[in-house]
Amino acid sequence: MPIEFAVDEHVTRLAERVREFVREVVLPEEQACDGVLHDGPEPLRRRLQQAARDAGVFAPHVAREWGGAGLDLRGQAVVFEAAGYSLLGPLALNIAAPDEGNMHLLAKVAGEEQRKRYLAPLAAGEVRxxxxxxxxxxxxxxxxxxxxxxxxxxxxxxxxxxxxxxxxxxxxxxxxxxxxxxxxxxxxxxxxxxxxxxxxxxxxxxxxxxxxxxxxxxxxxxxxxxxxxxxxxxxxxxxxxRGFDYAQVRLGPARLTHCMRWLGAARRAQDVALDRAATRSAFGRPLAELGMVQQLIADSEIDIEAARALLWRACWELDQGRPGAQHTSIAKTFVAEAVHRVVDRAVQICGALGISADAPLARLYREVRPFRIYDGPSETHRWAIARRATKARAALR
CATH class of the missing domain: 2.40.110.10 (Butyryl-CoA Dehydrogenase, subunit A, domain 2)
Incomplete structure (x- = not known):
């Protein structure tokens, strides 16, 4: 069965609405609070989520019976990346961790009464x-x-x-x-x-x-x-x-949705770097015409495209009902490290601006670094990837 990379038209339209919503509504809110949310400003969450409902982009991942669009993982990959362009985008759409992963788990494992009691208010944004x-x-x-x-x-x-x-x-x-x-x-x-x-x-x-x-x-x-x-x-x-079995129901897709959201952050960092390279001159030429800056830009474009391809492949595996542990681990490891590289290069291109609060890159840098630890550190995933590859090869002997 061929892997389909074409995006359904309704997903494309939804992603475009999300991009517009993030650009016009969410980014100004992020700039106002500098993306710092650990204190849990509830009025901000309520305000953003109501705006998302009004824009018709709220909870796209949950089933229609719970008020969502029922997107599969491939559809989520497109829409979540668009939302992840802002640190507050996933919160606004009610697709942020850990709630998004818990909704998936409850939909798959919970009984009918548990879904009514826990999934319904969670999907509606009434609780966290x-x-x-x-x-x-x-x-x-x-x-x-x-x-x-x-x-x-x-x-x-x-x-x-x-x-x-x-x-x-x-x-x-x-x-x-x-x-x-x-x-x-x-x-x-x-x-x-x-x-x-x-x-x-x-x-x-x-x-x-x-x-x-x-x-x-x-x-x-x-x-x-x-x-x-x-x-x-x-x-x-x-x-x-059966808790460990259910953990795999949650953790596999949750690792991929983390990748989706952070890929949006990488795209934003690259856009900041591209704008800076086009407008800032050094040695009589725009930065974008300097060879070493061009290499940084090119390497980031490669990382973003490769990360997206690996992510979509893993999503396709899970959407087909196939065991996706290997592809999920590969995607999580590569995307976590690629996103960090993209943000790091953007900081380097922007120089002093990149490490200041005048640009979003310093905040993005602090946010994306832990992703190489969360949801399984890269070393653990590499160990599991190598073990599966060795076992698969041995089975052919």
Whole structure:
């Protein structure tokens, strides 16, 4: 079956509306706050999301029954990149992490009542959520099997105990999807279960917001403690002991949607660099006519196009229902590093302007650097890529 690179007309039209919306509505809001969102300015989120509804570009990824456009991953790749041109674009469209990934997970795994209770308000932008898996060492991180948080059966439900950190968007979230061990010991490949935990449930507490290099994620990154947190039987998401399976349902597409959004940021950085190269002169010539600057520009164009091609290939694999772990890891690793290279080159081309607050590049630089760590560091993905390639080759001998 051939890989189709043509973009459906309705996706093209939607992406163009998103570009116009970002240009006219979102970028001025970003400039006003410098893209700093870790304090979670709720009025800004509400204002942007209402503007997105009015523009007809809100929640394009969710099914029509939940108020969205029902785009597949290839359609999302085009629209999310357009939204990612601004740090606030994904927030405005309600396609930002972690909510976007949680919507996908709930749509795939949650029961009917859970979808009504959690997915419906999340898709409508009425609430926010978080995904609580990562733990301080020696707990779950790049190796989820190290999961140490436990969930123990009690009358009527489960008691959750453990400590999570770098939980994105936890501050102000209405609920968490918490990964806890219901069987086995840390290091085992199974025995994890996902739980839906309302923020008001006693025993779940945000103990601090962690200061990080990036500041553009709404609600920041928090350390969360579960101490005798009791939830009912209906809090189990999916089936008991299948949490690691469900994590893959979420993490594969979520890695790709991260790539989509950051590819938009790379395109913006390149545009800033191109404008600067065309208008700034040195040694009697525009920067754009200097060979070394031309090489920087060309290399960034190559990185953007290659990243987009790898991303679309991985999206196609998942849209076809194929196991896309290898292509997803390849895309995530390459895009994360390519985006960083593009922004870094843009800073170099712009010189002193690039490291100042007079241009968006310094902020973009701080925001994109952690992407090489989030959703699996590049080293972990490379290990997995090599392992799969070696195994596939051995099977042919």
């Amino acid at each position: 959520s978080c995904f609580a898996m990562t733990e301080p060492a020696p707990g779950a991180g790049s190796d989820p099997r190290a999961l140490a948080t436990t969930a123990t059966r009690v009358p009527g439900g489960w008691r959750i105990d453990g400590r999570k950190w770098f939980i994105s968007g936890a501050d102000g979230a209405a609920f968490a999807i918490c990964m806890a061990r219901t069987g086995g010991v840390p290091g085992d490949a199974g025995g994890a279960t996902m739980f839906l935990v309302d923020a008001a449930v006693p025993g779940m507490q945000i103990v601090r917001t962690i200061a990080t290099l990036d500041e553009g994620l709404f609600g920041g990154h928090s350390e969360v403690v579960f101490d005798g947190c009791v939830v009912g039987k209906d809090a189990v998401l999916g089936e008991v002991d």
